[in-house]
Structure formats: C-alpha cells, structure tokens
Amino acid sequence: MLATLSGLIPQNLAFPTGGMDLAFYVVALFMLVTAVCTVAVKNILQSAVFLIFSFVGTAILYLLLHAEFTALAQVMVYVGGVVIFVVFTILLTSRLGEDAFAVKIPRVFAAFALSIIFTLVMVKCLLPIEGLASNAVAAPEGYASLKAFALRLLGYGPDGFVIPFEVVSILLLMTLVCAITIARKGKEDEEK
Amino acid sequence: MFVPSVTHPIGDFVRSWVPKLTAYLPDALHNATLDSITAFLVNALICIVAVCAVNIGSAPILIYMERKVCAHVQCRLGPMRLGWHGTLQTIADVIKMLFKEVYSPSGADKLMFYVAPMIVLIAPFIIAALIPFDHNLIVADIDMGIPMIIAVNGFGVLGILLGGWSSNNKYSLLGALRSGAQMISYEISFAMILLFVVMISGSTSLMDIAQAQDGTVLDWLIFKIPVLGFIAFILFFISSTAEMNRAPFDIAEAEQELTGGYHTEYNGTPFAMFYLAEYIALVTNSALAATCFLGGFHAPCIGVAAIDGVLQMVPGVVWLFAKIYFMIWCYMMVRWTFVRPRVDQLMAFEWKFLLPVNLVLLAAGAIYMILV
Secondary structure (H helix, E strand, O other): OHHHHHHHOOOOOOOOOOHHHHHHHHHHHHHHHHHHHHHHOOOHHHHHHHHHHHHHHHHHHHHHOOOHHHHHHHHHHHHHHHHHHHHHHHHHHOHHHOOOOOOOHHHHHHHHHHHHHHHHHHHHHHOOOOOOOOOOOOOOOOOOOHHHHHHHHOOOOOOOOHHHHHHHHHHHHHHHHHHHHHHOOOHHHHHO | OOOOOOOOHHHHHHHHHHHHHHOOOOHHHOOHHHHHHHHHHHHHHHHHHHHHHHHHHHHHHHHHHHHHHHHHHOOOOOOOOOOHHHOOHHHHHHHHHHHOOOOOOOOOOHHHHHHHHHHHHHHHHHHHHHOOOOOOOOOOOOOOHHHHHHHHHHHHHHHHHHHHHHOOOHHHHHHHHHHHHHHHHHHHHHHHHHHHHHHHHOOOOHHHHHHOOOOEHHHOHHHHOOOHHHHHHHHHHHHHHHHOOOOOOOOOOOHHHHOOHHHOOOOHHHHHHHHHHHHHHHHHHHHHHHHHOOOOOOOOEOOOHHHHHHHHHOOHHHHHHHHHHHHHHHHHHHHHHOOOOOHHHHHHHHHHHHHHHHHHHHHHHHHHHHHO
16 A cells, blocks of 8 residues: 555656655644544634634744745635624624534545545646655745735736726725625615 | 754854764764754744743733732732832742642633633744844744734634634623634734835745844834824824733633633633733734834833943843833723723724724835835
8 A cells, every 4th residue: 555655656756855844734734623623523713713823824834935925815805804803793693603503424425535636636736747846946036025915916027916996996986885884774764 | 765854053052062972972873963953852842932931921920920010019018028119929828729629610611611722822822933132033034024923913812712612601702702803803903004114025935023122222213203103102002002912801711700711610720821822912012112112122212322332231131021011001001091991982982993093004114115
C-alpha cells in the first residue's frame, strides 16, 4: 500500500520542510477541522462561529503568501461584515437557534462521494505541474503593498482598474438606496 | 531554511547576543539555523511579555482610577480604607475575582459560553501590538496598521453577540443585540475618521503617522489642519466612546434596564475577561487617539529651543503614556458627566448626524489637501 503511494508521488517534488511549509500544514489542518465542524455541529450558531474561524484560517494563508491586503480584506469583509450579519439573522429569526437542523443521510453519502472525486481530480491535475513550488515565491518588492495596490486600482492606464471600481461603487450605491427604500415606512404605515 | 524574524532594534540586539551566548554550549549545538530560531523565539517571547505587561498591568490601575474619578465627580472619596487611599482595594478585588468558582447557567451553550470572552480579548491585544511607543519601540511595525485595526474590531462584536446568546438569558440576548447593532454602526464612523487621518498623513502605518507629527505642538494632527483637525478629534472621541460601549453610550449594559447586558450571567474569570477587554480597549483607543491626533510619542514642543531641549530629554514612552492617561481621564469624565441616550436616539445620532458630518469632513479634508 505504502509502496504504491510513494510510486504516485513524482520524484521532482521535494518534500517541504521549511518553516513556511510547516506553517501552511498547521493552518491547512486548522481550516479542515473548522470546516468539518461547520457542517457537522448540530447548532446553527456554532456552525457560523466555526465558519468564522475557517475564514480566519484563509486570511492566515493569504498572509503566508505575502498578500497582506487580501488577508486583511478577508477578515474585514467576512469576519467583520458578512458573518456578523449571518449571526444577527440567526439570532433574530431562528427562535434563538433552538431548533437543531438535521443533516439527511443520503445527502451525506452524495457529498462524500463528490468530495472524494473532486480531491482525486485536483490531485491528478496538480501533480504533473513542473516545479510545483514548495516555498511561497516572494513577490517583487512593493508588489502587494497598499500603495501599489491602490494606484493600480484607481489607475487610468491600460493596467488600471478604475472602470470596474466605479461600476462596483454604483452597484453598492444602488443596494444602499434599495435597502433604505425597503426599510423606510410607507405613507400608509405612518397614517396608521 | 526560512525562519521568521522580528525586525526592530531590540530584535537586532537579541540576534547579536544569541550567537555569543551559544558559544559556551557544546559544539554539537553550534549552528546558524539553531541560533536564528533561538533568537526568534526569544524575540517573540519579549514581544508577548511586553504586550501583556502593558495590557494586563494597566487594568488594575484603570479600575482604581475609574473609582476615584467617579467618586470625586460625585463628591465622594471612593476607596479609602485598604492601603494608602485605598490602593490595595483593586488588588483585593482582582484576587477575589480570580478565585471565584466558574460555572455556567443551565441550558447555556457551554462551548460558546466559554469561547466568547476569549474572542472579545483578541482585538484589544492585536491593536496594542501595533501602537508605536517610541521611535524604535513597537512590537509590530506593519505597513497596514489602520486596516488591521478596522479588521480586528469585528471580533469584539462577535464575542459580545456570542456571550449574550449563549447565556440563555433574555436580558443578555437583548443587551448583546443592542450592543452589536451599536458597535457595527459606530464602526463605520470610526473607520471614516481613521480614513481622514490616513488621508492627511499619507500612510496607513501607525509609525509613519506618528513620525509625520514631529516638530512643535502645531504639527500635531489636531492643530495641523485648522478647525478640521479639531472636529475630527471630537468625532473620533464620540465614535470611540460608542465603539467601546462606555457611558453615555452604554445601552448594552444599562443596569437600570437590562441588569447588566451581555455579561449578566458571567462570573469569576470569564467576567474578568470581559472587564479586562473593556479596559484594554480604553487604553488602546486612547493610545490610538494620542498617536493619530496628539503627536504620538513626541514631546509637546513649543518652538522655544531652551524649553524644547528639556522636554525632549524625557523619553517618548513617558510622553505617550502621559497622553494616554490624559485621554483616559477625558473618557472617564465624560462617562460620569453625561446622561445615557435612548436606543433609538443613539442610532439616529450615528446615522443621521455623525456619518453625514464624517463624509463632509472627509470632503473638506480632501479640498484642504488640494488647496494647501
């Protein structure tokens, strides 16, 4: 069994032992455990909390890849925004999270089979890549810094992203206006 | 082999001394990699001890200070019996708190109940590591200090929501929901003011922001930009008070309405952790105000060479702590002076007044930057 497994691993793949690699394995294990907990725990609020820890693990992975701003944006958007609102919604709607939700058994089998197939396909596709780096390749100096990032985001040149940025800002403005329209009292409500 | 390193002069000092000390060890342990790992671990230990000393050490001092300030505002004396002017009272309280039995109410979600106080402590500890205490005295001199602060503030909301929910108590849940809504709302104006600071000083690193205010008192951000700086400082003061859930914005606890809010059911060490988080947040927010608006670790020079020379002989740490404690005193005076607004008044104040004013301030700051 072990021999066949070692035969599968190509010789060009050096077994990683650096500090960064060990950190990656620790974080990956943490993410896997929290991800499994997210779907496995009975209480819906607890799964939201484990989801947050999983997102924090993702942010640490970004940090290991020297993408600091992406990591902070991950924490800011998901931990500070999305999941807090998920928690709020759960607290306000689901009878204080008392009703546990059960996972259907056939669905578990289907999901299990799908995830195993997905893993096999990923391994099959990734392993033949030449020079699959074990160490994170250092980005050019200042490439991922906030300044370069901001200049690129608001740049007018051929490599700038100012048009998508403005389109997204208009979309956000529209959602804001929509939220206010839904939330505000109509004339009929005020008369009552 | 890659070994992470701590980049500041104390780190360099440790790195230069570790090889000299390992020379006394047997030859088998002479190894450059081993030395760098040892140096890193020693540096990390120094950083952790420093952050814990500033945070946990300031909590008893602040509790004593709060009692004294509160008492003198209300024409009382405060603790007087235990030790000189009641100085030992806080230590006695801390010991009592630590030796209490820890238990959770029946029907509480045990895991969440004990995890919540720990989550609340994440944000203050991370922010404390980012504060520059002197030119070379900073635990984590990272490029994105301000985004980091905004990002980790979310953990505070999360911890309070979880604590309130897992207590299995309606008062706690109500307090947690109120507090969550309040903190999310005021986080926006808090971030806006920090954005103003970043816009004026042109950097997101707290060290650069502090360095940019070198010079006389007039170079401090609060006076650097006429009127706007002062308005920004007041807005920061208001939104950070609300962000910390301190009176007059303490509707989350509101003893008369909610019997204590989200930590009603907590006792012993978990309660002490909530309390500690509140007081560390007081320190970090004051330090942030001092760094962003009051010149950080710089001496309050007035432009006269003779006086400035004397003032600059005092180390920057002392100046920063003086400013921090001045800010804390301001927060405490506000707490014991003003009355608490209603929930709807509080939210209306943020969304209908503070946020528009912030946006106008941001625009005015941008115009100032273009004109000057």
